[in-house]
Amino acid sequence: MSWASYIPEELSVQPFPLVVLTGLDIKHNAVHKEIWNGFNSRSNLKFRYLLLDGDHEYPRAKNKRSLEVYTERGILKTNWFNKHLFNIPSLVVVFFDLEWDEQNWKEKQMECATKVELVKQSLNDRNSKVILILIQKKPNLPVDNDNGLARERYPSLCSACGIKTSNLYLLHAEYLQGYILKLEEDAFNEPTQSYYNQEIRAIKLKRDSLIKVTHQYLLVRLSIKIAFFYEIKQDILKAIEYYKLAYQSVLDIRSNDPNVLEIKLVAGIINFKLCKLFFDIKHPLDAIEQFRKHIDIFKVKIGPVDLSFEHSAWLAKQFQIMGELFENAYKKEYVSAVQTQHPGFYFHSAATHTIQRRMNLKELLNNKSLTFQQYDSENKSPIELLNNLEYFGQRPWRQANKAIEILDQQKETEALTCLIELEKKENLSPLITSLFKQAIFHFKQFNCRRMKQYLSISMAEEYFNAKDYQESLK
Numbered sequence: 305m306s307w308a309s310y311i312p313e314e315l316s317v318q319p320f321p322l323v324v325l326t327g328l329d330i331k332h333n334a335v336h337k338e339i340w341n342g343f344n345s346r347s348n349l350k351f352r353y354l355l356l357d358g359d360h361e362y363p364r365a366k367n368k369r370s371l372e373v374y375t376e377r378g379i380l381k382t383n384w385f386n387k388h389l390f391n392i393p394s395l396v397v398v399f400f401d402l403e404w405d406e407q408n409w410k411e412k413q414m415e416c417a418t419k420v421e422l423v424k425q426s427l428n429d430r431n432s433k434v435i436l437i438l439i440q441k442k443p444n445l446p447v448d449n450d451n452g453l454a455r456e457r458y459p460s461l462c463s464a465c466g467i468k469t470s471n472l473y474l475l476h477a478e479y480l481q482g483y484i485l486k487l488e489e490d491a492f493n494e495p496t497q498s499y500y501n502q503e504i505r506a507i508k509l510k511r512d513s514l515i516k517v518t519h520q521y522l523l524v525r526l527s528i529k530i531a532f533f534y535e536i537k538q539d540i541l542k543a544i545e546y547y548k549l550a551y552q553s554v555l556d557i558r559s560n561d562p563n564v565l566e567i568k569l570v571a572g573i574i575n576f577k578l579c580k581l582f583f584d585i586k587h588p589l590d591a592i593e594q595f596r597k598h599i600d601i602f603k604v605k606i607g608p609v610d611l612s613f614e615h616s617a618w619l620a621k622q623f624q625i626m627g628e629l630f631e632n633a634y635k636k637e638y639v640s641a642v643q644t645q646h647p648g649f650y651f652h653s654a655a656t657h658t659i660q661r662r663m664n665l666k667e668l669l670n671n672k673s674l675t676f677q678q679y680d681s682e683n684k685s686p687i688e689l690l691n692n693l694e695y696f697g698q699r700p701w702r703q704a705n706k707a708i709e710i711l712d713q714q715k716e717t718e719a720l721t722c723l724i725e726l727e728k729k730e731n732l733s734p735l736i737t738s739l740f741k742q743a744i745f746h747f748k749q750f751n752c753r754r755m756k757q758y759l760s761i762s763m764a765e766e767y768f769n770a771k772d773y774q775e776s777l778k
Contacts, residue, residue, distance in 0.1 A: 317389060321499075323351045350493075362430060379567075392430060438473070503533055504530055520556060530546045554570055588639035591630075620739075624651065627742065686718055733772075
C-alpha cells in the first residue's frame with residue numbers, strides 16, 4: 305500500500321551537490337573517458353556527477369508569483385527531491401580541448417564560446433553556476449609566467465565566453481588524478497556552495513514574508529526546501545533546525561478526514577529525515593525521542609473510518625523505517641544498542657501493525673456491504689492516478705486541492721470503495737513474516753530468549769494462516 309505509507313526512495317540517497325560535466329566524448333576519446341572515470345569512479349565522492357550533452361534541457365525555472373494571488377494546492381510535490389538531487393545542477397562544467405598556441409585560435413575560441421553559451425541557455429534562467437575547463441596536452445605554464453600567448457589569450461577567451469577569469473581552469477591530460485582532486489577543491493567547492501546559499505537566501509526571503517494563518521502549507525514546504533539544501537551543503541545542524549521547524553509547521557495544520565493522509569505522509573518524510581540525521585551525527589537518543597513524539601502525535605489521527613487499514617499501514621511503515629535506520633546506524637557503529645533498546649522492537653511493532661491492518665479490513669468487510677464496480681477506458685476508475693500524484697498524500701480524485709471538506713460525497717464513496725478493493729488484493733503474509741524474521745534476528749543477537757521464542761511462535765502462526773505448513777513446522 306505505497307499510497308498510504310510512501311517514503312520516496314531518493315530520501316535514502318546521500319545528498320551531494322549535483323555537478324554536470326559536458327563536452328566529454330567518452331565513446332571516441334580515451335582522454336575524455338579517463339577524465340570522466342576520474343571524477344565519477346572514486347569512492348570518496350564529494351559531489352554527484354552527471355555526464356550530459358551541452359544542449360541538455362534542464363527543468364525550467366517557475367515564474368515568480370505574488371503571494372497575494374497564490375492559492376495553496378498541496379504541501380509537498382512528489383518530484384521535488386528527485387529534481388534537485390538528479391536534474392537541477394548546482395554547477396555545469398564545460399570541457400574543451402584547447403592549447404594556448406592553437407593555430408586557429410579565433411575559430412576555436414568562437415567554438416568554445418558557442419558551447420558555453422549553449423549551456424547557459426539550456427539552464428533556463430536557473431541560478432546554476434558555469435565554469436570552463438581547458439584540456440591541454442602541453443605543459444600548463446602559469447598565466448602570469450613568461451608565456452605571452454597564455455597571458456594574452458586567457459582574458460580574451462573569458463570575455464568571449466562571458467565568464468569571469470576565476471571560472472576558467474586548466475586540466476593537464478598527463479596528470480589527471482592530481483588535477484581532478486585539485487579541481488574539486490579549488491574549482492567546484494565555491495560555486496556549488498554559492499549556488500545552494502543563493503537558493504536558501506531566496507527561499508528564506510519568501511518564507512519570512514508569509515502570513516502563517518493563510519500560508520500554512522507553503523510554510524511547511526519552504527522549511528523543508530531550506531533544510532534539504534542545507535543537507536546537500538553538509539551543514540547537518542542547520543538542516544536539523546529547519547526540519548524541526550517544518551515538522552512543527554505540519555503540526556499547526558488542522559487535520560480532518562480529507563487532508564489527514566497528506567499531513568501524515570509529509571510528517572513521516574520529515575520524521576524520517578530528522579531520525580536519519582540524528583543517527584548520522586551519533587545522537588541516537590534524539591532520534592528515539594523524535595520518533596516517540598511522532599508516533600504519540602499521529603497514532604490517533606486515523607482518518608476515514610472505512611480506511612482504518614490505511615492508518616495501520618502507515619504506522620507499520622513508520623516503525624519499519626525506524627528499525628531500518630537504527631539497524632544501519634548500528635552496523636556503521638554510529639550507535640550502540642542494548643537488550644532493552646534495539647532495532648528488533650521496531651520491526652516487531654511493524655509486524656503487529658501490519659497484522660492489525662489485515663484485521664481492520666476483515667472487520668470492515670464483515671460489517672459493511674460493498675458493491676465493487678468495473679472500470680474501463682471510458683468509465684475510468686477514480687483512483688487511476690493513485691501512483692502518479694502531484695502532491696504527497698493527496699487523493700487522486702481530488703488532486704491539487706487544499707481539502708477541507710468533501711464536496712462530492714458520491715464520488716468520495718466510490719473512490720474509497722476502490723481503495724478497499726485494492727487492499728483486498730494485498731497478500732500481507734510475506735511482509736509480516738519478513739518483519740518477524742528481522743525482529744527475531746535482533747532479539748537473538750541480544751540474547752532475548754523469551755522474546756525470540758514468542759516471535760518464532762507468532763511467525764509460525766502466520767505461516768499456518770497462509771497455509772504454508774512446511775515453513776510453519778520449522
